[in-house]
Amino acid sequence: MSYRIVIDSCGELTEEMKKSGRFTSAPLTLQVDEHTVVDDETFDQADFLKRVAASPNCPKSSCPSPEAYRDAFDCGVDHAYAVTLSAELSGSYNSAMLGKNLYLEQQPEAKVYVFNSRSASVGETLIGLKIQECEEAGMSFEQVVETVEAYIAGQNTWFVLENLETLRKNGRLSTVKAMVASALKIKPVMGATPEGTIIQLGQARGINRAVMQMVELTAAKVERPEEKILAVSHCNCPERAKMVKDALAQKAGFKDIIVLDTAGVSSMYANDGGVIVVV
Numbered sequence: 001m002s003y004r005i006v007i008d009s010c011g012e013l014t015e016e017m018k019k020s021g022r023f024t025s026a027p028l029t030l031q032v033d034e035h036t037v038v039d040d041e042t043f044d045q046a047d048f049l050k051r052v053a054a055s056p057n058c059p060k061s062s063c064p065s066p067e068a069y070r071d072a073f074d075c076g077v078d079h080a081y082a083v084t085l086s087a088e089l090s091g092s093y094n095s096a097m098l099g100k101n102l103y104l105e106q107q108p109e110a111k112v113y114v115f116n117s118r119s120a121s122v123g124e125t126l127i128g129l130k131i132q133e134c135e136e137a138g139m140s141f142e143q144v145v146e147t148v149e150a151y152i153a154g155q156n157t158w159f160v161l162e163n164l165e166t167l168r169k170n171g172r173l174s175t176v177k178a179m180v181a182s183a184l185k186i187k188p189v190m191g192a193t194p195e196g197t198i199i200q201l202g203q204a205r206g207i208n209r210a211v212m213q214m215v216e217l218t219a220a221k222v223e224r225p226e227e228k229i230l231a232v233s234h235c236n237c238p239e240r241a242k243m244v245k246d247a248l249a250q251k252a253g254f255k256d257i258i259v260l261d262t263a264g265v266s267s268m269y270a271n272d273g274g275v276i277v278v279v
Contacts, residue, residue: 003079003135006072008064008092009039010085010265011117011124012233014258022132024072026064026082028092028265033057039264045236048264049272058169059268063092069099073112079141081148082114083127085265086196089120111141115148118196119157121266122231122258123278127152129229155278156221157192158201160210162237162273164188189214211240211275215247222279225252231278235262235270244275254279 007013009027017023027040032051037043039061052059063085073080082100087093096114104110115131117124130151134144187210189202201217204210222228230248234241241259249257262270270276 001079001135001141002077003081003131004072004075004077005128005131006069006080006082006096007124007128008082008084008090008096008265009263010090010092010120011083011128012122012260012263012266013125013128014260017125017128020132022135023128024075026068026072026092026096028064028090029062030264030268031060031062037264043264043267045261045264045267048267049236052166052268052271058166061090061265061268063090063095064099066095066098066102069096070102073099073103073110074106078111079135079144080110080112081131081144082112083117083124083131084114085120085124086118086192087116088118088196089198089269090265113141113145115152116196118152118194119155119192119278120269121262121276121278122233122260123155123157123192123276125233125258125260126155126229126231126278153194156218157276157278158214158218159190159270159274159276160187160207160214161190161271162187162207163271166268166271189217191217207240207273208243211244212247214275214277215244215251218248218277218279219251222252225254225279228254228279229256229258230254231258231260233260233262233266233270233276235267235272235274237273237275240273240275244277248277
């Protein structure tokens, strides 16, 4: 069976995923003041981060249109899937569902499914790889959906941010809390609930301590790491990502480890110096 996996641009694609022909990205649009950026292969992370740092306003994102998703599904394959940013954080999931319905109006027999990642960034990457694994194993469309939904339910996301400004600007962190945290160099260790909302799991003074606390939380939570892929994404801090990768590889023997630089939407949320871990 032929298949296509559409991942919104909050999910990073590995080089292998790009070359496989199985994956395509549905780009979101980012806005910093009057400057608009399409989150595709033209995204310039350094320029974007500079603009975000210079602006008093919160950067905004716009999800792909339903028509963009419909067109991505309409590619002559037997099975089409979409993986979107958590529905609690973005309208991308709802847009993909509308796109699916538009496509089914044209092709009522088509097999299309939209996965709400309940995560972001490399969480979406891992879900895309899971779909590919299931398809390559010869599962039916219904088996793929069931298996991947169970995988999403068992997935965990953690992150540590060097810079809390975007969270403060978009109202996810109070100004007072952000100022106190900044003055005391306190870095929160954040995670995602099963529904895909952001929660604070801990905190530490200094980014390296917070990162190591995230490593400890991850290692303690993961069961049967030898069966799982660990994914790490970072916003402009490859050394920090390597520290996380090496520490977790030492604590738990994962089947594989993927390290990726954040694309546009993830760069907007993580901000300069942020690290995200999903397993």
